[in-house]
Amino acid sequence: MKDMKKTSTSKSQSKTEIALKESEQRYRTIMMSVGDGVIATDSAGRVEMMNPVAEELTGWKQEEAQGNSLEKIFQIINEETRQIVENPVRRVMREGIVVGLANHSMLIAKNGTEYPIADSGAPIRNEEGDITGMVLVFRDQTQERTSQKALQESERKFREIVTYLDEGYYSVTSEGLLLDHNQAFNRILGYDIAKDLKGIKLPDFWQNSDERKVYLHELMTRGFIRNYLINAKTIGGEKVVVMANSHLIKDEKGGLIRIEGTYNDFTDRKRAEEEIRKLNAELEGRVVMRTAQLEASNKELEAFSYSVSHDLRAPLRHVSGYVELLNKRFQSELPEKGQHYLNSIGDSVRIMGMLIDDLLQFSRTGRMEMHQSDLDMNEIVKEVKESLCKDNPDRKIEWVLGKLPSVNGDEAMLRLVWMNLLSNAVKFTRTRKKARIEIGVSKENKELVLFVRDNGVGFDMQYAQKLFGVFQRLHPTEEFEGTGIGLANVHRIVLRHGGRTWAEAEPDKGAVFYFSIPNK
Amino acid sequence: MVEIRTILFAEDNPKDVELTLEALGDHNLANNVIVVRDGVETMDYLRCEGKYKQRKPGNPAVLLLDIKMPRMDGIEVLRAIRNDNKLKMLPVVMLTSSREEQDLIKSYELGVNAYVVKPVDFKEFIEAVKQIGVFWAVINEVPPASKIIR
Numbered sequence: 001m002k003d004m005k006k007t008s009t010s011k012s013q014s015k016t017e018i019a020l021k022e023s024e025q026r027y028r029t030i031m032m033s034v035g036d037g038v039i040a041t042d043s044a045g046r047v048e049m050m051n052p053v054a055e056e057l058t059g060w061k062q063e064e065a066q067g068n069s070l071e072k073i074f075q076i077i078n079e080e081t082r083q084i085v086e087n088p089v090r091r092v093m094r095e096g097i098v099v100g101l102a103n104h105s106m107l108i109a110k111n112g113t114e115y116p117i118a119d120s121g122a123p124i125r126n127e128e129g130d131i132t133g134m135v136l137v138f139r140d141q142t143q144e145r146t147s148q149k150a151l152q153e154s155e156r157k158f159r160e161i162v163t164y165l166d167e168g169y170y171s172v173t174s175e176g177l178l179l180d181h182n183q184a185f186n187r188i189l190g191y192d193i194a195k196d197l198k199g200i201k202l203p204d205f206w207q208n209s210d211e212r213k214v215y216l217h218e219l220m221t222r223g224f225i226r227n228y229l230i231n232a233k234t235i236g237g238e239k240v241v242v243m244a245n246s247h248l249i250k251d252e253k254g255g256l257i258r259i260e261g262t263y264n265d266f267t268d269r270k271r272a273e274e275e276i277r278k279l280n281a282e283l284e285g286r287v288v289m290r291t292a293q294l295e296a297s298n299k300e301l302e303a304f305s306y307s308v309s310h311d312l313r314a315p316l317r318h319v320s321g322y323v324e325l326l327n328k329r330f331q332s333e334l335p336e337k338g339q340h341y342l343n344s345i346g347d348s349v350r351i352m353g354m355l356i357d358d359l360l361q362f363s364r365t366g367r368m369e370m371h372q373s374d375l376d377m378n379e380i381v382k383e384v385k386e387s388l389c390k391d392n393p394d395r396k397i398e399w400v401l402g403k404l405p406s407v408n409g410d411e412a413m414l415r416l417v418w419m420n421l422l423s424n425a426v427k428f429t430r431t432r433k434k435a436r437i438e439i440g441v442s443k444e445n446k447e448l449v450l451f452v453r454d455n456g457v458g459f460d461m462q463y464a465q466k467l468f469g470v471f472q473r474l475h476p477t478e479e480f481e482g483t484g485i486g487l488a489n490v491h492r493i494v495l496r497h498g499g500r501t502w503a504e505a506e507p508d509k510g511a512v513f514y515f516s517i518p519n520k
Numbered sequence: 521m522v523e524i525r526t527i528l529f530a531e532d533n534p535k536d537v538e539l540t541l542e543a544l545g546d547h548n549l550a551n552n553v554i555v556v557r558d559g560v561e562t563m564d565y566l567r568c569e570g571k572y573k574q575r576k577p578g579n580p581a582v583l584l585l586d587i588k589m590p591r592m593d594g595i596e597v598l599r600a601i602r603n604d605n606k607l608k609m610l611p612v613v614m615l616t617s618s619r620e621e622q623d624l625i626k627s628y629e630l631g632v633n634a635y636v637v638k639p640v641d642f643k644e645f646i647e648a649v650k651q652i653g654v655f656w657a658v659i660n661e662v663p664p665a666s667k668i669i670r
Contacts, residue, residue: 311617313638316640317536317617321535322535325542364621
């Protein structure tokens with residue numbers, strides 16, 4: 001019986017033991033398989049058990065660690081101060097509560113490796129409520145801290161950029177409460193730079209409330225605004241122009257959370273633009289005025305030459321007419337001297353007629369409207385040459401015609417240039433047995449330089465500057481006829497084409513006349 | 521015998537009138553010239569108005585018209601003629617002191633029949649006036665259905 005009883009007792013005992021063992025086994029399995037490090041101690045704080053994660057992190061094997069105090073196995077310091085932190089085991093034992101570890105704790109493993117960790121400790125109590133040990137759970141925070149640091153770093157960068165940005169930055173709630181801003185925000189709107197304005201309701205910075213309505217409408221309908229010029233005012237009331245960019249920030253359901261934006265101070269630029277516009281307008285006004293003046297003086301000139309042509313020619317014609325009538329009707333009654341006087345009057349009238357005609361022609365080359373086109377100089381020169389040969393059938397002239405470029409200009413005017421230059425060359429080689437006239441181009445880059453060279457009587461370079469003046473002559477009329485208007489016309493026409501005229505010569509050794517035309 | 525028709529000559533300058541008549545006289549054309557002194561008188565003559573109310577009706581064979589005249593100038597006269605149904609076919613020759621581009625353009629736009637610049641040289645002048653006189657008063661056929669003063 002006793003044995004039986006014993007047996008039954010041992011049987012029931014073994015049943016309890018089995019149950020216990022099973023339970024222990026279960027907890028052990030859980031402990032062994034969790035991702036966190038777990039260390040269990042006895043009531044004296046000596047290590048009883050460690051799971052593989054704890055082994056890995058501390059660098060201690062359970063067999064080595066068992067019986068050692070937790071402080072030895074689980075060494076922790078403050079990350080920043082590097083001071084030893086009170087081991088949670090002591091607080092848990094002392095206070096009998098669950099404790100978390102202070103932030104920035106580092107675990108120093110057996111081999112000296114440091115791990116940032118987070119942990120907590122909890123007391124283990126028996127049925128009577130006495131503390132029989134403690135369990136410490138901790139985990140490696142390396143990954144977490146790295147990403148946290150990266151986040152902090154990027155936040156710091158963003159903050160710095162925003163703070164020192166030259167553009168004003170702001171973020172407001174839909175009710176207009178300022179959530180965030182930077183120094184430029186303060187500067188542009190006239191606040192003290194260092195003043196923290198977070199939480200204030202934004203004052204109305206618009207000069208014109210209608211413009212504000214348009215702006216807000218656009219922002220609300222489009223969700224953003226780009227490079228928008230706003231006539232604003234500072235809190236001191238000073239007018240400023242800002243260029244704004246802003247956008248809405250909405251929640252997942254599309255509800256407005258806040259408005260964010262930046263803006264630039266555009267006042268100076270706007271002012272400069274305004275200044276430029278004003279100057280331009282002024283300039284334009286001045287151009288209009290000058291043009292009107294020029295047109296008026298042109299009109300005057302036209303009226304002048306019109307009246308010259310009419311009113312000077314008429315009396316001249318009368319003089320000529322009455323001289324002729326005198327000659328016709330009273331020739332027999334006139335002595336020889338009287339006849340001579342009448343002839344002289346007639347000559348002078350003819351010359352004056354020529355002068356008036358030339359002057360009119362000259363005034364016309366200045367007033368005539370220019371019709372520009374591409375002109376083949378070879379053709380014009382050839383035609384002019386042929387007409388001169390026809391007019392001077394007795395002359396023996398060797399013509400040397402170089403290949404000429406085409407020129408952009410007024411055909412009638414340039415024909416007159418060639419006519420004047422070539423007829424001069426023909427005229428002033430009259431005394432030569434064999435005249436030689438060469439036409440060519442001497443330069444062909446930004447400007448074309450064309451020339452006429454002759455072997456005629458030439459002239460003294462001392463008087464070269466007079467050549468192109470109106471009615472200037474370097475030879476007596478008895479030797480070479482002419483009024484002296486030809487080269488003045490050449491000069492005026494070439495000038496109107498944007499070119500220059502000049503000449504080289506030596507008395508009795510011929511002359512070269514040049515003119516230039518800008519190359520197209 | 522060659523028939524010499526009437527020439528109406530509008531010219532304000534008496535010297536020009538005298539010299540022109542001299543030139544026409546050289547060719548026996550002067551007798552049939554009627555001289556008027558400005559544009560208003562020209563129109564009065566052509567429309568038989570004012571002091572010409574009593575004149576023989578009919579148009580001259582040609583009007584020699586100076587451009588620069590007091591009151592109403594030659595261009596205005598030409599315009600009035602071309603706008604007048606009874607006168608619009610009248611041959612008109614501008615006889616003027618200078619070849620001014622704008623006058624030339626305006627005259628042709630208004631339908632002038634000829635435009636002659638009086639040469640300064642009197643011999644050339646005589647020649648020019650003679651040709652005009654002979655051509656318009658003798659050679660040229662007058663427009664049809666127009667009454668001509670004989």
